[in-house]
Amino acid sequence: MASHYVVRHVDRAAPDTVAVLRDAGVATVHEAAGRTGLLGPAIQARQSGTVIAGSAITVSCPPGDNLMIHAAVEVCRAGDVLVVTTTSPSTDGMFGDLLATSLRARGVLGLVIDAGVRDIATLRKMGFPVWSRAVHAQGTVKASPGSVNVPVVADGQIIRPGDIVVADDDGVLAVPATSGAEVAAAAATRLAAETGKRAKLAAGTLGVDLYQLRPLLAALGVQYVDRLPS
Numbered sequence: 001m002a003s004h005y006v007v008r009h010v011d012r013a014a015p016d017t018v019a020v021l022r023d024a025g026v027a028t029v030h031e032a033a034g035r036t037g038l039l040g041p042a043i044q045a046r047q048s049g050t051v052i053a054g055s056a057i058t059v060s061c062p063p064g065d066n067l068m069i070h071a072a073v074e075v076c077r078a079g080d081v082l083v084v085t086t087t088s089p090s091t092d093g094m095f096g097d098l099l100a101t102s103l104r105a106r107g108v109l110g111l112v113i114d115a116g117v118r119d120i121a122t123l124r125k126m127g128f129p130v131w132s133r134a135v136h137a138q139g140t141v142k143a144s145p146g147s148v149n150v151p152v153v154a155d156g157q158i159i160r161p162g163d164i165v166v167a168d169d170d171g172v173l174a175v176p177a178t179s180g181a182e183v184a185a186a187a188a189t190r191l192a193a194e195t196g197k198r199a200k201l202a203a204g205t206l207g208v209d210l211y212q213l214r215p216l217l218a219a220l221g222v223q224y225v226d227r228l229p230s
């Protein structure tokens, strides 16, 4: 029989590093991390305008069974993000407002789930943010074993316990806790550069000049003409 574990200890990143990544947001952190760590686009924000960053508590469940989500709640701490996956594809509504209430009582910031959620109106009213593959009322059982705090894969991306998960309207990204400080520094540099670029673009400077793209366009054989040659 396969082994199943609930791992209690997770090495979490420093809160100030996590805060920098949250303030930078998914797109900037993705660039700062060398375009690594991004989950696929099937996992979408189910609310608008919320950004979170926190330490991943990971859950691997059999499809259609949320027993291990209940087991995971106990090992969550304030500032964590729960990441739930299934061992084969499922869109069942494994998570709803009762589990969200339980997670909130432990200070969990939100949920990323490669499966379905339900009670979405209540979740939105509560302000408990979720990123999920589906919204579906289909209920699940509590019957089969799985694991908490083992590496999981969510929409093509490996997420390890303690990874810094950043999630906003653009998607979800995981940064290894050990790379957090380096990625945060790169993100801060990018944000500063973007502030300068934004001011220039707002003043009417063209991207082709700002990024010095005219020589590239010429080298690629792109010709500027007043009318299409007949």
Ligand SMILES: O=C([O-])CC(=O)C(=O)O
Pocket: 066, 093, 094, 095, 096, 097, 098, 099, 100, 118, 119, 139, 140
């Ligand atoms: O109880 C469940 O199985 C999932 C759910 O709807 C909730 O957490 O409210």
Ligand SMILES: [Mg+2]
Pocket: 096, 097, 098, 118, 119
């Ligand atoms: Mg419910």
